[in-house]
Amino acid sequence: MDNLFTIIGYHHVTEFLLPISKKLYISVADFEKEMDLLVGQGIEFKGLKEVQNYKPSTQKSLQTVLTFDDGYSNFYHHAFPILRRYQLPAVLYVITEELGQPDYCTREMVKEMHKKGIEIGAHTLNHFKLSTLTQEEQWKEIYNSKRLLEELIDDEVTSFCYPYGDYDETTVKLVQKAGFHNAVTTEIGLNHHQKCDWFRLARVASEADDTKKRIIYKAVNGVYLPNTNL
Numbered sequence: 001m002d003n004l005f006t007i008i009g010y011h012h013v014t015e016f017l018l019p020i021s022k023k024l025y026i027s028v029a030d031f032e033k034e035m036d037l038l039v040g041q042g043i044e045f046k047g048l049k050e051v052q053n054y055k056p057s058t059q060k061s062l063q064t065v066l067t068f069d070d071g072y073s074n075f076y077h078h079a080f081p082i083l084r085r086y087q088l089p090a091v092l093y094v095i096t097e098e099l100g101q102p103d104y105c106t107r108e109m110v111k112e113m114h115k116k117g118i119e120i121g122a123h124t125l126n127h128f129k130l131s132t133l134t135q136e137e138q139w140k141e142i143y144n145s146k147r148l149l150e151e152l153i154d155d156e157v158t159s160f161c162y163p164y165g166d167y168d169e170t171t172v173k174l175v176q177k178a179g180f181h182n183a184v185t186t187e188i189g190l191n192h193h194q195k196c197d198w199f200r201l202a203r204v205a206s207e208a209d210d211t212k213k214r215i216i217y218k219a220v221n222g223v224y225l226p227n228t229n230l
């Protein structure tokens with residue numbers, strides 16, 4: 001039977017919705033409604049470490065991973081308390097050079113969230129488009145971000161996120177060589193436990209004005225509901 005998982009990508013969770021990009025922003029109220037809706041569907045949430053350690057079974061299974069890019073402080077202030085309330089695991093991809101900068105988490109916030117069960121993943125040092133860099137520069141961005149985060153949280157960092165979903169063959173090899181166990185892209189789709197490429201995991205983005213039907217469809221199928229009026 002199929003053991004499947006979907007990954008949903010979020011960026012900003014803000015008090016007031018800014019009309020910049022509906023794929024990058026969700027309001028706190030909508031985020032809470034979305035979590036409530038998905039939990040009510042009986043969807044099984046996991047972190048990426050847990051998904052990777054999951055022993056595929058003969059039963060059909062579907063797991064969903066919630067991921068948050070860039071390490072914004074609004075994750076700490078708005079999303080984290082809601083995730084705690086619903087006891088939901090999540091992965092936070094941190095850009096290490098932004099730690100402590102305005103609008104980003106501080107080192108202390110990352111340490112605290114890790115202690116409280118948030119999985120910390122790496123999102124490079126500077127969020128450059130990796131495929132535009134030399135191999136040496138890519139390595140520095142990938143490997144050093146892992147090392148710095150591991151020093152900070154005193155734990156292994158096994159999950160990586162390609163900035164802008166941008167990567168080439170060299171990037172993938174370097175991410176493997178650095179010791180990561182998985183990496184997420186911005187390509188949509190369902191991931192199959194037994195046959196997915198763990199370094200090119202599919203992921204679907206949250207959208208600010210999603211309807212209930214679209215939210216559930218996305219979590220279950222890993223793709224956007226084809227354009228309808230629903």
Ligand SMILES: [Zn+2]
Pocket residue numbers: 069070123127163164
């Ligand atoms: Zn990013």
